[in-house]
Amino acid sequence: MKSMMKERQEVIIWEVFRRKFLSEYFPNSVKYAKEVEFLQLTQGNGSMTDYAKKFKHLSRFYAIKLILLIYNNFSIIKKVVNKIERVK
Numbered sequence: 679m680k681s682m683m684k685e686r687q688e689v690i691i692w693e694v695f696r697r698k699f700l701s702e703y704f705p706n707s708v709k710y711a712k713e714v715e716f717l718q719l720t721q722g723n724g725s726m727t728d729y730a731k732k733f734k735h736l737s738r739f740y741a742i743k744l745i746l747l748i749y750n751n752f753s754i755i756k757k758v759v760n761k762i763e764r765v766k
Contacts, residue, residue, distance in 0.1 A: 712739035 700709075716736035721729040 709739060712736060716740045
């Protein structure tokens with residue numbers, strides 16, 4: 679993948695690489711299934727240790743979505759904060 683990006687003279691930064699890697703090797707259907715699994719996670723009859731491990735593993739998939747949402751809307755949030763600060 680890195681050589682493909684170099685051939686196209688794309689700037690190789692972590693976020694670009696990560697996005698291309700995930701889209702190539704981790705389809706949306708798997709991501710959505712992991713999100714649903716996280717949202718429906720219960721301890722059930724398992725131990726607290728097993729539940730905590732599963733929670734930690736699955737939370738990565740849901741946290742990524744939240745982080746990307748915040749990151750993608752950061753400029754909007756910054757503009758709103760700047761407007762509020764000017765009003766003060």
